[in-house]
Amino acid sequence: RSLGTQDQFCDIFSVLLVYADIDSFYMPHIEDLVYPIAFFNVNNKWSVFDPYYGVYFLNENMKFSPINDLKSNNWKLYNLKFDFNNSDNISRIFGNKYTNIHQIRNFYQSIFNLLPSDEEINNIHRYSRGGRSYVQNPIDRLLYQIYNPQ
Numbered sequence: 001r002s003l004g005t006q007d008q009f010c011d012i013f014s015v016l017l018v019y020a021d022i023d024s025f026y027m028p029h030i031e032d033l034v035y036p037i038a039f040f041n042v043n044n045k046w047s048v049f050d051p052y053y054g055v056y057f058l059n060e061n062m063k064f065s066p067i068n069d070l071k072s073n074n075w076k077l078y079n080l081k082f083d084f085n086n087s088d089n090i091s092r093i094f095g096n097k098y099t100n101i102h103q104i105r106n107f108y109q110s111i112f113n114l115l116p117s118d119e120e121i122n123n124i125h126r127y128s129r130g131g132r133s134y135v136q137n138p139i140d141r142l143l144y145q146i147y148n149p150q
Contacts, residue, residue, distance in 0.1 A: 006052040007036040013051040025129040054080035070112040
């Protein structure tokens, strides 16, 4: 496995959020789409972040777009380092993968259409959601072993 792959970025990001007491996990794929994405919970609403590219999604109130906003195309694209309004930045962020903002939006919207709802996520036991963010401290590791004996 290569170092610094997309899933590793998601894994580390979700672990750091859990250390900061923010509920988080990542999924390496959603249905048949293999694309790791990190989930986090703010104000009892789940949202997503793409840590590999530093891409996040805000709604019209400049708050992280909850999943229902993402699914209904109520989001704007942001990057931690570059402004998407400058087309030169697209290649700085994604390399040659995309040539314009519409391709990027369409790609992310295809992911968002597949996302589980808040209710579906909340109904999954936290140790079964994905990644290893919940088992990085000794107490959670013990609880995980009790929950998931092998």
